[in-house]
Amino acid sequence: MNLNLSEHPHRRYNILTREWVLVSPHRAKRPWQGQEEEVNNEIRPKYDPSCYLCSGNKRANGEINPNYDDVFVFNNDFAALQKSSKKDQFKDGLLLAEGEQGICKVICFSPDHSKSLAQMEVEEIEKVVKTWKKEYIDLGSLEFINYVQIFENKGAVMGCSNPHPHGQIWSQSNLPNEIVKKDSSQKDFFKKNNRSLLGSYLKQEIEKKERIIYENDAFVVLVPFWSVWPFETMIIPKEHQKNIGTLNNDQEVGFADAISTITKAYDQIFNCSFPYSSGIHQAPTNGEKNEHWHWHMSFYPPLLRSATVKKFMVGYEMFGSPQRDITAEQAVKIIKHHL
Amino acid sequence: MNLNLSEHPHRRYNILTREWVLVSPHRAKRPWQGQEEEVNNEIRPKYDPSCYLCSGNKRANGEINPNYDDVFVFNNDFAALQKSSKKDQFKDGLLLAEGEQGICKVICFSPDHSKSLAQMEVEEIEKVVKTWKKEYIDLGSLEFINYVQIFENKGAVMGCSNPHPHGQIWSQSNLPNEIVKKDSSQKDFFKKNNRSLLGSYLKQEIEKKERIIYENDAFVVLVPFWSVWPFETMIIPKEHQKNIGTLNNDQEVGFADAISTITKAYDQIFNCSFPYSSGIHQAPTNGEKNEHWHWHMSFYPPLLRSATVKKFMVGYEMFGSPQRDITAEQAVKIIKHHL
Ligand SMILES: O=P(O)(O)O[C@H]1O[C@H](CO)[C@@H](O)[C@H](O)[C@H]1O
Ligand SMILES: O=P(O)(O)O[C@H]1O[C@H](CO)[C@@H](O)[C@H](O)[C@H]1O
Numbered sequence: 001m002n003l004n005l006s007e008h009p010h011r012r013y014n015i016l017t018r019e020w021v022l023v024s025p026h027r028a029k030r031p032w033q034g035q036e037e038e039v040n041n042e043i044r045p046k047y048d049p050s051c052y053l054c055s056g057n058k059r060a061n062g063e064i065n066p067n068y069d070d071v072f073v074f075n076n077d078f079a080a081l082q083k084s085s086k087k088d089q090f091k092d093g094l095l096l097a098e099g100e101q102g103i104c105k106v107i108c109f110s111p112d113h114s115k116s117l118a119q120m121e122v123e124e125i126e127k128v129v130k131t132w133k134k135e136y137i138d139l140g141s142l143e144f145i146n147y148v149q150i151f152e153n154k155g156a157v158m159g160c161s162n163p164h165p166h167g168q169i170w171s172q173s174n175l176p177n178e179i180v181k182k183d184s185s186q187k188d189f190f191k192k193n194n195r196s197l198l199g200s201y202l203k204q205e206i207e208k209k210e211r212i213i214y215e216n217d218a219f220v221v222l223v224p225f226w227s228v229w230p231f232e233t234m235i236i237p238k239e240h241q242k243n244i245g246t247l248n249n250d251q252e253v254g255f256a257d258a259i260s261t262i263t264k265a266y267d268q269i270f271n272c273s274f275p276y277s278s279g280i281h282q283a284p285t286n287g288e289k290n291e292h293w294h295w296h297m298s299f300y301p302p303l304l305r306s307a308t309v310k311k312f313m314v315g316y317e318m319f320g321s322p323q324r325d326i327t328a329e330q331a332v333k334i335i336k337h338h339l
Numbered sequence: 340m341n342l343n344l345s346e347h348p349h350r351r352y353n354i355l356t357r358e359w360v361l362v363s364p365h366r367a368k369r370p371w372q373g374q375e376e377e378v379n380n381e382i383r384p385k386y387d388p389s390c391y392l393c394s395g396n397k398r399a400n401g402e403i404n405p406n407y408d409d410v411f412v413f414n415n416d417f418a419a420l421q422k423s424s425k426k427d428q429f430k431d432g433l434l435l436a437e438g439e440q441g442i443c444k445v446i447c448f449s450p451d452h453s454k455s456l457a458q459m460e461v462e463e464i465e466k467v468v469k470t471w472k473k474e475y476i477d478l479g480s481l482e483f484i485n486y487v488q489i490f491e492n493k494g495a496v497m498g499c500s501n502p503h504p505h506g507q508i509w510s511q512s513n514l515p516n517e518i519v520k521k522d523s524s525q526k527d528f529f530k531k532n533n534r535s536l537l538g539s540y541l542k543q544e545i546e547k548k549e550r551i552i553y554e555n556d557a558f559v560v561l562v563p564f565w566s567v568w569p570f571e572t573m574i575i576p577k578e579h580q581k582n583i584g585t586l587n588n589d590q591e592v593g594f595a596d597a598i599s600t601i602t603k604a605y606d607q608i609f610n611c612s613f614p615y616s617s618g619i620h621q622a623p624t625n626g627e628k629n630e631h632w633h634w635h636m637s638f639y640p641p642l643l644r645s646a647t648v649k650k651f652m653v654g655y656e657m658f659g660s661p662q663r664d665i666t667a668e669q670a671v672k673i674i675k676h677h678l
Contacts, residue, residue, distance in 0.1 A: 003427040003438045009420050011513060013435040019516045022419065022439060030417040031399065034500030080363040080655070080662055081348050088342040093543045094536075095564050096352040099342045100361060151654035159651025161373030168654065174350060176659030177358045197433075204432045225434050279658030300657055312498025315490035315507065316419070318639055319618030320515030323419055 006327055014226035015189075015197060017181045021228050022316075022323040030325070036308040037157050040273045044114040044163060053164035055111045070124065071131045072108040073169075079104035081172050083144075101144045102172035107131060109165040116154065116165050116273060118263035125256035129247070132169075132280070137245045139171040140285030147175050147284045155275025157302060157310060167278075175284055182281055183293070190292030196240045198294035211332050214261050214339065218254030221262050223332045228322040230304045230311050231269065231331050233262055235297040242283040242293035259297075261339065266301060268338035276301035345666055353565035354528075354536060356520045360567050361662040369664070375647040376496050379612045383453040383502060392503035394450045409463065410470045411447040412508075418443035420511050422483075440483045441511035446470060448504040455493065455504050455612060457602035464595035468586070471508075471619070476584045478510040479624030486514050486623045494614025496641060496649060506617075514623055521620055522632070529631030535579045537633035550671050553600050553678065557593030560601050562671045567661040569643045569650050570608065570670050572601055574636040581622040581632035598636075600678065605640060607677035615640035 003010060011020040052059045055067045061077045081102025090097040109128050110120055117125060132150050139148045152167035153160040175183065189197035205211055205222055213233060214221040224234050235258045237251065247255065266274035282295035302310040304325070317323055326334075342349060350359040391398045394406045400416045420441025429436040448467050449459055456464060471489050478487045491506035492499040514522065528536035544550055544561055552572060553560040563573050574597045576590065586594065605613035621634035641649040643664070656662055665673075 003425040003429050003436070005429060005436060008425045009439050009441070010424075010429070010436050011439045015433050015435075020513070022515075023436075024419040026421070027417055027419050032500060034498060035495035078366055078369040080361065080366050080664075082365070085349075086342040086347045090342050090344060090349070094354050094540045095543070096354075097342070097344060097349050097362075097564075100348050100350045102348070149655060149659045151658050153651070153654040156374035159373060159653040161371060170655050170659065174359070176361075176655075178658055178660070201433045204434070225436075277654040277657050279654060281658065298658075312492070314498040315492040315616040315618060316488060316509050316515075318616050319490050319517055319620065319637070320488045320509065321517070325419075 006329060011321070012226045012328075014224075015201060016185050017178070018185050019181075020321050021226055022321050023327055024323060024325055025327050025330075028325045028330075032305065032309050034312075037303075037310055039307040040155060040163075040275070041271075042163075046112050046114045048113045048164070051113055051162060051164050053106070053108050053162055053166055054113050068108065068111055070110065070127045072111070073105055073131060073135065076104035076106050076168065081170060087173070098174070100172055100174060102170060103139060103142075103145065104171075105135065105139075105169040107135070107167050107169060109167065113164050116263070117152075117259060118267045118273070120165070120260070122253065122256045122260050125259050126252055128167075129244075129252045129255050129259075133244050133247055133252070135169050136243060136282070136285075139169065140243075140245070142171075144173050145171045146173055146286040147171065147179055148282075149176065149279065151277060151279035153277050155273065157275045158277050160275075175286070179281065179284065183284065186292040186294065196292065196294035198236055198296060199240045202236050202238065211328055213265070213332060213335050214258065216254045216257050218251045219258040221258050223328045223335070225328055227328050227331070228324060229300045229302060230324065230326055231266065231299075231301045231335060233299045233335070235259065235262070237295065240294055242290050243295050244280065244282060262299065262335075265335055265338045266299070269334060270303060270307040272307035274301055274303065345668060350660070351565045351667075353563075354540060355524050356517065357524050358520075359660050360565055361660050362666055363662060363664055364666050364669075367664040367669075371644065371648050373651075376642075376649055378646040379494060379502075379614070380610075381502075385451050385453045387452045387503070390452055390501065390503050392445075392447050392501055392505055393452050407447065407450055409449065409466045411450070412444055412470060412474065415443035415445050415507065420509060426512070437513070439511055439513055441509060442478060442481075442484065443510075444474065444508040446474070446506050446508060448506065452503050455602070456491075456598060457606045457612070459504070459599070461592065461595045461599050464598050465591055467506075468583075468591045468594050468598075472583050472586055472591070474508050475582060475621070475624075478508065479582075479584070481510075483512050484510045485512055485625040486510065486518055487621075488515065488618060490616060490618035492616050494612065497614045497616050499614075514625070518620065518623065522623065525631040525633065535631065535633035537575055537635060538579045541575050541577065550667055552604070552671060552674050553597065555593050555596050557590045558597040560597050562667045562674070564667055566667050566670070567652075567663060568639045568641060569663065569665055570605065570638075570640045570674060572638045572674070574598065574601070576634065579633055581629050582634050583619065583621060601638065601674075604674050604677045605638070608673060609642060609646040611646035613640055613642065
């Protein structure tokens with residue numbers, strides 16, 4: 001009587017964070033009478049005079065956006081981090097705090113207010129990729145910036161307050177919690193095996209095929225074995241690369257193609273503009289070699305059963321461990337069906 | 340020019356999880372145009388014939404609830420964990436999974452459909468406390484249960500699908516992620532200092548008074564220095580106790596009084612039934628002595644600026660670290676104002 005991962009409650013190990021996710025495959029049939037989200041199927045104009053991200057419009061701080069043609073980056077008007085911050089430590093018995101310096105930017109993916117990455121051409125996404133690369137290099141080269149977090153919150157349900165296609169970049173002097181975890185797991189593996197943890201994992205997944213969504217010359221899109229969110233996916237470069245700063249042109253195109261493919265598929269699953277938070281995890285810019293890092297981009301979409309019913313990461317998940325109902329392998333089948 | 344914790348962006352260290360939270364005090368003024376939650380000010384009947392938690396009603400699996408007078412506990416009809424589960428390990432290269440055994444229960448706090456803990460009498464909450472204690476002891480004494488997680492999801496925005504006052508208990512064979520972190524930090528401190536980490540922290544906070552919300556003979560309610568959620572609070576027993584299994588009668592009353600006080604204050608802040616997830620973190624039931632554990636109950640409420648605007652833990656928070664705008668000390672002032 002062996003453990004059957006598609007039937008029995010079990011936990012799976014995340015090799016990058018070294019934490020566990022509880023998987024309850026049998027629970028997918030639970031009825032839902034709780035909160036329903038609004039479906040986002042609004043058709044937006046290409047230009048919205050009241051949008052503070054559209055070309056030529058005025059922002060909250062009074063600045064006027066240029067008439068940009070493709071990608072436009074500016075400093076966040078309500079930045080959570082500031083360049084000029086104090087760096088001192090505060091220590092008092094068991095209380096410990098540290099000043100945090102940083103720069104927060106907003107990146108508009110397109111001047112077209114009506115689009116999201118899923119509706120953009122691969123060539124347009126390529127420009128976003130090139131901008132991410134430039135920002136990673138530029139911010140990362142600053143003395144006081146040791147980590148650059150590129151991310152996107154898409155959809156009102158993911159706390160996004162403006163539907164204009166855009167993402168953010170928060171760069172800072174300390175490594176965030178998630179990076180500390182992934183840094184140490186990758187370092188340990190690299191020391192022992194002299195190859196990247198994610199490269200080895202990728203090799204195994206490519207052989208198995210079970211969790212692969214899509215592949216091009218340079219990238220694989222897959223559902224990680226330990227994924228938490230119902231339709232979580234990861235884009236992994238086939239080549240061991242520690243950050244996006246060294247992407248060559250073919251890889252830029254390949255990355256854009258992978259993003260285009262998965263975001264288009266997402267929108268098909270429930271026939272809506274699929275909300276998610278996405279982010280790129282890559283090597284710190286702390287002056288160390290960081291050879292153990294293998295960069296990757298993850299998508300964490302909250303929807304579970306329909307365009308209106310999401311997975312809540314609440315009580316048990318906050319106090320215990322993340323928990324999911326449909327398995328990674330079931331998610332693969334659904335996503336692939338919508339490619 | 341010292342770091343000013345009420346003005347400058349900084350990070351604070353959580354001594355229990357050993358992770359950091361990013362605090363951006365200057366950002367509290369950010370305008371909000373994003374998603375608004377529904378206000379929950381509905382007046383509910385004392386009995387709802389369609390509620391599967393009310394006395395005498397039929398549940399999803401066909402069972403009939405007894406005509407209970409105070410607290411009623413039953414096995415979750417859609418349990419994420421099962422008693423009869425396989426325990427085997429699954430290991431294949433970098434893939435690792437383990438069968439997880441457990442028991443999930445639902446606990447109705449009151450037969451009165453119209454109430455929440457905030458509207459219940461202290462004597463009624465005392466019965467809830469006594470039931471938690473009994474369940475912790477009973478479940479914890481089972482051979483295959485090594486941890487008992489007591490929690491409540493309150494409000495639709497916290498994934499609660501039924502407004503009838505109730506909580507849950509998920510008990511299982513492995514220690515969840517959050518418990519593993521808090522176990523090791525407390526163990527390290529206890530080994531070194533021969534007293535509990537939280538007891539020492541409490542002593543410091545009682546001297547400072549800055550983050551204390553409320554105190555009775557046996558308990559303190561405070562906003563932890565490292566709190567993440569806008570109005571997060573913690574109830575800590577003054578006596579070093581590793582779990583709720585040894586609460587004496589005075590302590591049961593004191594605990595009920597603390598819960599009553601903080602939940603009532605919450606409802607006043609934005610004049611609504613304040614949503615939150617709450618949970619009790621306490622010693623594992625794994626047969627070890629666990630003297631280093633000092634149990635505590637935390638409330639994680641999501642509302643930020645009003646009954647309709649919550650804090651989103653999304654992009655940066657998911658990929659980096661949790662982030663908050665108002666500081667712990669500002670939250671204390673607001674909560675105390677509503678005591
Ligand atoms: O068990 P319930 O109340 O149906 O479900 C709620 O609490 C669970 C435990 O935190 C979560 O896994 C669910 O996502 C949430 O909707
Ligand atoms: O910066 P925005 O888009 O206004 O805000 C959004 O993203 C931030 C970074 O993930 C979060 O801290 C906010 O809670 C969320 O609403």
